[in-house]
Amino acid sequence: MKKATHQDRALAVDILHRAFIDVLIPNSINFVIKSSGNRSKRLKALMEYQFDLSILYGNVFLSNDNKGCVLYLDHAKFSFKRLILEIKLLFTCIGIENTFKVLKREKLLKNFHPKENFAHLWLMAVIPEEQGNGIGTQLLKESLEIYNDKLIYVETTTPENRTFYTKNDFVIFHQTVELDYPLYFLTKA
Numbered sequence: 001m002k003k004a005t006h007q008d009r010a011l012a013v014d015i016l017h018r019a020f021i022d023v024l025i026p027n028s029i030n031f032v033i034k035s036s037g038n039r040s041k042r043l044k045a046l047m048e049y050q051f052d053l054s055i056l057y058g059n060v061f062l063s064n065d066n067k068g069c070v071l072y073l074d075h076a077k078f079s080f081k082r083l084i085l086e087i088k089l090l091f092t093c094i095g096i097e098n099t100f101k102v103l104k105r106e107k108l109l110k111n112f113h114p115k116e117n118f119a120h121l122w123l124m125a126v127i128p129e130e131q132g133n134g135i136g137t138q139l140l141k142e143s144l145e146i147y148n149d150k151l152i153y154v155e156t157t158t159p160e161n162r163t164f165y166t167k168n169d170f171v172i173f174h175q176t177v178e179l180d181y182p183l184y185f186l187t188k189a
Contacts, residue, residue, distance in 0.1 A: 001142035004060035004069070009051055012060055015069040016047040019125030026181035027157035032102055034095035045092035050123055052085055058119070061143045067127050068135040070143050073120040105179055109155060112174050112185045119147045121154040140168055144188070152188040157181055 004012055020029055021043060033042045054060045054071040056079075061070050076082070094102050113120075126136045144152065154170065156162055162184045166172065170186040177183070 001061050004062050012051050012069045013047045016125045017044050018127045042093045049089040063135050063139045067130045068139045070124040070139050071122045073122050118151040118153045121152055155185050
């Protein structure tokens with residue numbers, strides 16, 4: 001595993017984009033992306049935003065073979081840089097008409113954030129043709145070593161991801177379908 005830098009942005013965004021472009025089920029990513037227009041372009045904008053925010057306020061790790069990527073947020077506080085990134089996301093991905101829907105989602109998620117200090121495992125992906133080969137498990141284990149003294153929090157939407165995290169010692173502490181798709185909240189101490 002290696003820590004990504006700004007120079008790895010295109011590679012990380014490509015991994016994330018490839019991993020999610022064909023995932024069309026109701027989930028958090030598809031909830032945020034405006035449904036009309038070029039889905040690929042909007043998804044890429046979302047992945048760029050998540051990479052940029054994670055570089056600013058957390059960490060991005062790549063697998064040694066550059067086939068997997070994981071994004072963590074440690075302390076995503078307000079800043080003008082963050083505001084600019086969020087305004088750009090609004091126009092390139094979310095759409096004005098979806099703003100209140102997405103803000104409602106964000107409020108729901110924040111209601112279940114742990115009260116104590118935590119690191120948010122924000123997004124994890126392996127390119128589709130390599131999924132199931134242990135890359136994600138290895139990347140998760142190695143990246144968790146960086147955060148071995150911190151509570152880790154993640155939310156996920158698919159039963160497969162839920163199973164992946166529970167097999168890796170995460171515990172579900174809440175679940176809901178309030179947003180018309182399953183949402184599982186998990187932590188790892």
